[in-house]
Amino acid sequence: MxxxxxxxxxxxxxxxxxxxxxxxxxxxxxxxxxxxxxxxxxxxxxxxxxxxxxxxxxxxxxxxxxxxxxxxxxxxxxxxxxxxxxxxxxxxxxxxxxxxxxxxxxxxxxxxxxxxxxxxxxxxxxxxxxxxxxxxxxxxxxxxxxxxxxxxxxxxxxxxxxxxxxxxWRSDAAKAAVSVAERAAAYLKLNYRSPISNTMLSDVLQLHTNYITRCMTEVFDCTPQQYLLYYRLDQAKLLLIKTDWTIARVAEETGFRQTPHFSRLFAAHTGMPPLKFRKRFTM
Incomplete structure (x- = not known):
């Protein structure tokens, strides 16, 4: 055994x-x-x-x-x-x-x-x-x-x-994967307000896109773009609760170019549209 x-x-x-x-x-x-x-x-x-x-x-x-x-x-x-x-x-x-x-x-x-x-x-x-x-x-x-x-x-x-x-306890390969995933996550968090493609991330880290994706999937169970989306939506939740900004401004501040697109993704992620989410926590 x-x-x-x-x-x-x-x-x-x-x-x-x-x-x-x-x-x-x-x-x-x-x-x-x-x-x-x-x-x-x-x-x-x-x-x-x-x-x-x-x-x-x-x-x-x-x-x-x-x-x-x-x-x-x-x-x-x-x-x-x-x-x-x-x-x-x-x-x-x-x-x-x-x-x-x-x-x-x-x-x-x-x-x-x-x-x-x-x-x-x-x-x-x-x-x-x-x-x-x-x-x-x-x-x-x-x-x-x-x-x-x-x-x-x-x-x-x-x-x-x-x-x-x-x-x-980790092998050198596993330690490398954790290091790459954490470096990628740090960059995504720091720059989430701007458009970030896999190619841009690859250029910043000087690593192949497929390798970065594999490392993030192993460590965070999501791809770089999924990680970026989740983080943006999490920041949007905070802004909806802490500010009285319009939905359009919240979308812009969290890296979404189009408000309708942001609203659809937010509703799919939380089960309610942004305005209803705000009312739930501010009334």
Whole structure:
């Protein structure tokens, strides 16, 4: 059975830190058996070996290994530690959508023009374990404090850790695709008021149109022109609510040349024409 499992979290909302600690199991010690813990349990081994399972999947975690256990499954030790084993654990949770898929499956959760799909491997070996150890130590220290500032400190450090895991597992090709997609998205957002063709985008990024389209489809699940349309419509929604501009001016300000064309696209996207949308939120 494949161990290449991927956890995907649709954000926002972002997963949030609950608690953490560093434990040492002596030789003969083992991880407790638990069912439906209710939180994600992230484990990072510093020294020794940790033998653990989730339902019918089993792992032996060595130094530098990270494993994320689900909140809705049975976790248990498969055998005691053979030597002193030091590991960090973090409990975290999300109120947003998440899923676990086989590594070769695309899954149903994707990012788009305003959300991001955080993808974390269920098990991975960290490329920079020393940096991770430092983050874990800082998290444990912040977790001991109950001050308001400590809350923000541990959430930020936890998100830094998630970012490191999200970026660290990808192949060079996948990292390149994300980079290209994000560069294209940034250009589209910055220039959405002006006409932008695929050829123009290709000239700016110095990349072939087909490659840019493939990267954006993989990362955002839409083509550059679809991304541009969605972003323009989203900006139009904001202007309809925040200003008293005419529909024609809203269309012009968001990159649509013809008002009737804008109205048709807006109605198809939101289920109501622009004027009705405005009245719904301003009356």
């Amino acid at each position: 494949s161990e290449e499992l991927l956890l995907t979290f649709r954000s926002p909302p972002l997963p949030f830190f609950i608690e953490s600690n560093r434990l040492t199991y002596p030789a003969g010690g083992e991880h407790p058996n638990r069912t439906n813990l209710g939180v994600f349990d992230l484990l990072f081994v510093n020294k020794g070996s940790l033998h653990i399972a989730e339902e019918n999947r089993r792992w032996t975690l060595e130094p530098g290994d990270v494993l994320i256990l689900r909140p809705d499954r049975w976790h248990y030790s498969t055998r005691p530690c053979e030597e002193d084993t030091v590991f960090d654990w973090i409990h975290f949770q999300t109120v947003g959508a998440w899923e676990e898929t086989e590594g070769n499956q695309s899954g149903s959760l994707r990012g788009d023009y305003y959300t991001y799909a955080i993808r974390l491997p269920k098990k991975m070996k960290l490329t920079y374990p020393d940096e991770a150890r430092l983050i874990f130590s800082q998290l444990h220290e912040a977790a001991k404090s109950s001050s308001h500032g400590a809350f923000w400190d541990r959430q930020q450090r936890f998100l830094h850790l998630l970012q490191m895991l999200d970026e660290g």
